[in-house]
Amino acid sequence: MLQAIELTKRYEDGQLALDALNLEIKPGEIFFLLGANGAGKTTTINLFLNFIEPTSGQAIIDGIDVMKDPLETKNYISYVSENVMLYGNFTARQNLDFFAKLGGKSHLNKEDYYTIMRKVGLQEQAFEKKLKTFSKGMRQKVGLAIAIIKDAPNILLDEPTSGLDPKSAAELMQILKNLRNAGKSILMCTHDILRAKSVADRVGIMKEGRLVMLRDREEFLQDDLEQLYLEYMQETVMMP
């Protein structure tokens, strides 16, 4: 379970990137965080991951305050970064192996890695190829495999669909659904409203560091989510 309580981040340069965010993502829930560029989505994720420290408020993972025991919380999260680059001179399997061991999964064998890579839709002949030969989408898939293999109860994804072809994106959504059904709490930051519509249990729209809209699945299915999003965005233009 992921919780944000009055979570606020003001960067050293004075930029208020996140303004008193209150949010709770329960086990078995996929939460989509939408927002324009610079809205504060990555900042939110970074706060949960303890990559930056909050100015005030709390980020809580499975009941543990991230600030109080950052190392402990790392056991309960996995993460897919914005632009997965990984180690170009390692093969997909070697990358997976390294991160799996870092995540505490030291007993896995080649077959386990292959199974996961198949699951995220990586083509078989790429398993033992060096990552520097991979396309962006292929790397993204390995990144996803790394997040999945850790088998943590909470998963944070920062724009994982960017660079994925439609088929792979659809596969990713299916994987996310499966993970949700397995009881994971999933926070996904994205610009992809269509995907949000199809898989999200809840959607939040963020603007200038504030969560300006929060809808359950039933609610946003009734409205036109795209329309809603644009309306929220437009307000910025209208009220300068």
Next chain:
Amino acid sequence: MIGLIARKDFLLNLTSARFVIGLAVCLLVIPFTLVTSVDRYKQQINVYKTASEKVETEYKAAKVYSNVRPSVIHRPEALAVFSEGVSRNMGNTVQLQYGEYPLLLSGVAGFSNPLLNAFFSLDFATVIAIVLSLFALVFSYDAFTRERENNTLKMILVNRINRSAFFIGKFLGILLTLVPMLLFCFVTGILFLLLSPDIALDGAMWTNVLLLFLSAVLYVVVFVLFGLFVSAMSKRSSTSIAVCLLCWIWLLFLVPNIAVWSAKSFVKTEQYDNMQLALDDVEEPYWKEREEKSREILKMLDIDGLSHWNYNGGSDGYLEFSGGLRKALDYHLNFSTWEVPRLIDYADKKWAVQKEYLDGLVKQERFQQRLALLSPSEIFGQLASSLCYSDPGYYLVYMERVREYRQTFIDYVRERKLYESSTWGTRMDPENFVSDERYSEMIQDYETAFQQGPEAIRQFRASLPPGWNDGNYGPLDVVGFPVFDYKPHTRTDAYNFVLARFALLMGIALVLLMLTMLRFRNYQL
């Protein structure tokens, strides 16, 4: 966790282009450097062998005590193949004199300070210092920045690993890559030594090779930590590499030259020629005394002209003659008895001037040495030359030993009052020298024989008293005379020198380690 990170970095480094390039550079440069150094050593040792044979022959051929003049030929140190230090600036010969202390190995005149290692000689240690520091930076400059740029830093820190562990793992991974490179260089170096028949190292020397290797490891550690520190201070690899390269040039090439330049401008030394002039001033009364003494003895013995059959002499107590007046023998005995102790006294007086000059050189060198400690490569260089017996300190101690040897030798001569015996200048029985009258007769006989032809001359020569024709005596027995012996590893000051520099490198490494660790704790992802 640390092991996991280290292993990952090690494997990545092994497959990287920079590793291949680094290995190729070592493969090319190290053997080449060693070939030239070993060659130079072979030449030196040949020169040494010829010179010492010559000196030995001369020494053993001495027929009179005044001619027993050992020369010390400096044996080139095999280890200097690894680090030349100031060995290039030094000559190899010292001839012992009663009238003067030896200052430095001759072959160098006074135009500059031979203790200053101003030239950039590319020996093994220098190549290691340049190449491995560069590779240490090349492997470490992007340690954090690259992982940051590739988002892998975030992916790693999402796991239960603290930043210090990550940093240590990173550090070990780089070391694990560089130490084999270093080992490769040393193994090549050692193979070269083992395969050269002219080079034989003793136990102490092998210990020094081992210490040199450890110093090199420490040196590499310093540069790896420096690269890591710069990386932890930078956000982008491009900034980091620029800063690293600038610092590298500054530390390796500018600091040493600035140190030499500063030493030359701020610590002035006496001109060698001026020192020589000052020595002449000190010596001036001696020459007067000498003349007076000579006149006094001539007067005392009532001699108006010195006549010898065969005579050879010099100003530093050197004297060899045979045949002639009994009075001439008495004169020489009297004169040597006065001359040799006087020469020794004057040498002591002159030493004050020489010492001052030498102290000036040493002061300048020490200044340069201290200032150069600002650069790790210079610290390593000083360590290397000290371990390889080619540092200024080695030569200074060597000369001290030579001066001590001169003292021992002189004491030996003095105790036995050799210069008061007739053997100082001749091997003839004093009884066979002749009176004034007999000598005049003999001269006349000789002139008559000369007019009569070669046969008469031969007959005349045969009629001379025993020993008049030199060459009738074999060489003196010089077995009892002290001989020079020097073992470089008996130098205790070198231990402190090496230890201090070792500690300094260690200190720098520790400070960099702490700073990087602190800095990386707040590294922005």
